[in-house]
Amino acid sequence: MKALPKSLWAATASPALSYPRLDGDALADCVVVGGGFTGLSTALHLATRDLKVVLVEANEPGWGASGRNGGQVIPGLKLDPAELRAKLGEERGRRLTATVGATADLVFHLIEHHGIDCNARRSGWIQGAPGPKGFAEVRQRAEEWAALGADVAVLDRDEVRARIGGGDYVGAFLDRRGGTINPLSYARGLARAAAAAGASIHGDSPAIALERVGQRWKLSTPSGSVTASHAVLCTNGYTDRLWPGLAETVVPLLSSVVATEPLSDNLRQVILPGREGVSETRRVLNWFGIDRDGRLIFGGRASQRETEAAQAFSPVLARLRDLLPILGEPRIQFRWAGYVALTTDHVPHLNELAPNLYAGLGYNGRGVAMSTMMGKLLAERVAGAKPEDIALPVTPIERIPFHGWRATGIALAIGWKRLQDRLNP
């Protein structure tokens, strides 16, 4: 079992319960692989329907991206409502829009309903636009969501500067449905809630084989097995070879984060006094926020190799200095990284891999709220909802061509996107 990275969240999250290794053979209605938000939400929603669910996690709940992210609860997808309608047709597009518009509501509802202690603040989410293209995009986004009754607004240059205490944005989208959490505390809270509802959760239990036995699925770990009528794979950017082809449906991308020492009181009054989460319309974007104790958390793209070496984080630090010069030379307390999973169609995938075998993944770096919703949708499908009644399309897996060349592809794509960011911000 791998330890948690030495992240801010590992140092400040509410304590973990211990979830024993799966030992011996179990029977269930559904076995879930992966203890991030997707798997934990699936388990919670199944258990509250009185289904017997067993979840196996290779490490501990929240070990993957769910315990490493920026903690920004962002409703919606990268595609806006009109784009979803164009892609899926009027009716399905509208239904998916309603569902993705409600993802932050679901997160904050679960936190309240299950009493999850995770420093949740519904303080809003800002998406800064560095130039005319980005500003046109956020104005369009705000218009579309406002027409649907969402609590959103456009900020002009002075307004966004006043909220952030710096930045190079000509304007921004403000989504008051969003907010921030301590993500590892949230993952641990979801695990506790799922266990309290009757789910069996096992850490240190990597799934190493999955086979069809009669009408059921048998999932094996080194010290046990679960035989269940349904199985759900929730391994996102950490997907391994358990099911052939699943890893090739997404591009895993390492995202790096630094957190400063707690800022002085003076700086806290200037930098994000409202404690919103911030991201950007840039194609290669950075994001930031403030934690419970006033540390600035700043993330983005750096190395594609996981390492604690300070040097590997220098692209993120350079951007931080650029964006918030008021900080001076930031004193960094934590550095860590984690894998996001990108899809080529920019929409998360709910795959049906074989009869009664599902996967939910591919949140494109925006999965805190969406993965929680994905778990709810997966539970609906397992509990018998028809594919056409699920808000996301239920699709077979589609491997990305030339996936083996992804390292070269990522480097080329990022170089190209950075150039576009400079030419057409």
Ligand SMILES: Cc1cc2nc3c(=O)[nH]c(=O)nc-3n(C[C@H](O)[C@H](O)[C@H](O)COP(=O)(O)OP(=O)(O)OC[C@H]3O[C@@H](n4cnc5c(N)ncnc54)[C@H](O)[C@@H]3O)c2cc1C
């Ligand atoms: C640095 C970073 C910052 C981010 N910031 C944000 C943000 O601010 N807002 C936002 O909305 N999104 C953000 N994201 C994305 C978000 O964290 C993810 O979309 C979300 O956590 C995905 O959850 P998940 O449960 O699908 O996957 P994960 O949390 O990655 O969980 C997958 C789990 O599967 C387990 N696993 C894999 N294989 C096996 C196996 N064979 N057997 C058993 N277990 C297995 C792994 O151990 C892992 O714990 C960020 C991601 C990163 C990495």
